Amino acid sequence: MAIATKPKTGFWAVLWDLLTTVDHKKIGLLYTATAFFAFALAGVFSLLIRTQLAVPNNQFLTGEQYNQILTLHGATMLFFFIIQAGLTGFGNFVVPLMLGARDVALPRVNAFSYWAFLGAIVLALMSYFFPGGAPSVGWTFYYPFSAQSGSGVNFYMAAILLLGFSSLLGNANFIATIYNLRAQGMSLWKMPIYVWSVFAASVLNLFSLAGLTAATLLILLDRKIGLTWFNPDIGGDPVLFQQFFWFYSHPTVYVMLLPYLGILAEVASTFARKPLFGYKQMVWAQMGIVVLGTMVWAHHMFTVGESTIFQIAFAFFTALIAVPTGVKLFNIIGTLWGGHLQMKTPLYWVLGFIFNFLLGGITGVMLSMTPLDYQFHDSYFVVAHFHNVLMAGSGFGAFAGLYYWWPKMTGRMYDERLGRLHFWLFLVGYLLTFLPQYVLGYLGMPRRYYTYNADIAGWPELNLLSTIGAFILGLGGLVWIYAMWKSLRSGPKAPDNPWGGYTLEWLTASPPKAHNFDVKLPAEFPSERPLYDWAKKGVELKPEDPSHIHLPNSSFWPFYSAATLFAFFVSVAALPVPNLWMWVFLALFAYGLVRWALEDEYSHPVEHHTVSGKSNAWMGMAWFIVSEVGLFAILIAGYLYLRLSGAATPPEERPALWLALLNTFFLVSSSFTVHFAHHDLRRGRFNPFRFGLLVTILLGVLFFLFQAWEFYQFHHHSSWQENLWTAAFFTIVGLHGLHVVIGGFGLVLAYLQALRGKITLHNHGTLEAASMYWHLVDAVWLFIVTIFYIW
């Protein structure tokens, strides 16, 4: 049996184990713990906010302090709690179990994602200890406010970029896992609904994250080197920032919702002792949300003065998205209908969710009515609405998941009474906090006000009520922490399947063993409830032959790589750019990747069967590339807008076309050489393969050198601070150059693997991923030549 079971002793051994683990369950636990810690922290921030607002003209916080806390509250809740808990937290722990897999598709990438995520939190919070303080521009960091505000914004931008990197890898990993590692016999339509919801959320994030990356990158460039797309003094458009930002930040509210809809459906089915009502319709509704979710972003911008027809189009899709969301809610009620409801804590959260989300859905439809939105926008009505869907919606979903899977994750039961007390305090506290805020919206109170005058009817009383509610929520939080602590300390041992769950995670021990399943899973999945079906049919589960179990090796390099990348972002945020430290950390990061690439993922070279027949690296990269295409697409769309509206006009002297064409030749040829190299490898011709790879790398280097020379020349002719076209040129072409470096480095890793004899006929994921990436770099370049050099 290939399972290394090291006896754990002492603090350092445990720490080392956590730093090097690639076990999806440990990583899932780390994600979950970190996300809920972020929830608690952001909850404390919210109590500071409500304390300040308890009475008019309060002096508890200054305006600047208030804005900092407000920004951290929003950013922490959204980026570090609500997106994470349901997706990366429970997702990492549960999805492989539900699929009957032993780990995720790319276990080391998974570990890297977690450590990068942790680095992002540290980056965002550490800004507080620097002279500029924490960011104070709101989690939305609108231009030009964010370009002029204190240095906290640098850390915030760096944190978002690092987090984006982490979450894209995580999303691609989930999709590769879902495509490749399903148990034999489990078709897509037999997957548990929660797996579907993780799939939907991952796809949506891969498609839309580009908007946030573009917005963040451009703010950071503006602040660090004065490169600007938005500055109105040179014809830039501050509203373009908002288009970028909301292109991501609206879809992401569905990333924040979908996994929880999956959790709630699972809990409803288990505790009603019934199958899901309308499983397929729920899946379609989910995919409908994904599609519509990308078409509604401008409803956050109804007040910026866009044309009426533009607003009507977005109002339409915004109203429309209420339908699939409503369908999900009805189907959950349908699942409960006629069941034998086991009134346990997780079910309470589901019921609370339905009630609260109903309110949030109704007020969401009100907000879609644009003329009313002109009034509600940026008022406390909106604050109440999004807390209704995110805090009392997704947040309740997070707690449903936590109480549902707690016994599985920790191996301990919790005190039902404490769980229910927590629920009731949260429900009452929630309603008392936010129902008055709806009224405050009607009474004209704008959001993000650190204080208010006493001479407006209703404001002082309603704000005081809201603050009282917030402290009831705080009390609920204490009960929650006590319940968790008590369970860990003295909770009774949890049975394998305490709730009678129907999905495969309940087949494992509580907590699951390192290899998850002791038994060999039958290859028949009549429905999405295998345990129910197998029990009905009386299928007998036979133990798995231990020699068939292979687990990936622990590795230090994911943690090391994430840590050096984190250090790189710290030096970018804290020091003027460029600086020596960032190059040092980048070099250390590259060293980590080399060590990672040369390390064996598995001790024994084994053939890994995948459902799709494609390697895990291929599948992961294919989906990761979706996000890269998105990033270039959104930046190019922004450039086209600036160009066609006449704001961006090329300077007299432009970079030469002949050089670009020469570079095109290099890059296109290199796509061929890498293709033939791969071809040679598959034929088992190792020497031509290595040679082809080397030629590809050299062509890439040539391209890069010519590009660098061109940049150097052009930089002296035209400044990105003064000309929008030049700014767009350096951003997009420069970003492409960065991709050439990344892709080229990937090829170098594959080349090093080949030199060490680590690339075999069937096991060459790094090469597959790197060459696919290289083709992307090539394709993007053809667009760039057209829109920057020829046009």
Place this chain on the structure above:
Amino acid sequence: MKRVLMALSLWGLALAQEVHRVAITHPGGSYNQEVAFLFPWVYFFSFLVFLVVAGALAYVVLKFRAKPGQEGEPPQIHGNDRLEVIWTLIPLAIVFILFGLTAKALIQVNRPIPGAMKVEVTGYQFWWDFHYPELGLRNSNELILPAGVPVELEITSKDVIHSFWVPGLSGKRDAIPGQKTLLRFTPKEPGNYYGFCAELCGASHSRMLFRVLVVPKEEFDRFVEAAKAYTPPVADAQGQQVFQQNCAACHAVQGKMPPAVIGPELGFAGNRTSLAAGIVENTPENLKAWIKDPTALKPGAKMPGFPQLSEGDLDALVRYLEGLKVEGVDFKALPKF
């Protein structure tokens, strides 16, 4: 009993006079009047949906909770296509109806109004400037409008993004640097309306308030006439001197557009109902406190404090400023919304 009621109603009256009754449903202007018809529709459907879903939820909890000692499993129903189609189509129909009404109202409130009076609105951290290009007048932080006359506000910003919002009159519109956004409505009911900056703009975002003073047409005309012929009165010569030495570099008192705007216009300071962008009442005490230390009231304000002014100079300055007004108009008695 009668006495108690009497006392209560008196107290209510007193309270009503003291405070502003701000509400987005207040029909103070054409905008709020034109969108008001949306509320009954959306309330009706909201109530309907709430009743059905919350009712179903309550029924589920009461009816289907497991009874003690219950044996066996409930019927294993996997769905019902007809039901699912119905509960997709009904919300779809509701959404279409509401969307149709939305489009209608949206087109109506955004359409140009012929003959509207233009006002240029400019947001600064953390105050508002109002310029009437057709009248050649300027005032800061209090926008004076005639009731019944349509206005077209041309809104922009000189620094970060702000948002112009007067809940009792109309929806909001963002003030974006380098761009002009338009907001059109007809103020109907005379009153002193609270205005707010509704886009986070800095440490004193919540101290960037303003007022819209909607006055009867005759009173507005009287004000305009007097303002056009305005020469800043000198209520206190010493105060004027203090002003020239300390304030005139940033503040104008002509009531007209100066070549470069630095600070708020003080031409009609004596007519103002509020100070420091609508955050405190316009009284001599408040004005003195403001001049001594503006950042105490408004952190991040660009105006420096003048603690060095002697008590006498300060009193003279305040007398001079309070005297900067057009006679024959009184905005302080307007009802507060």
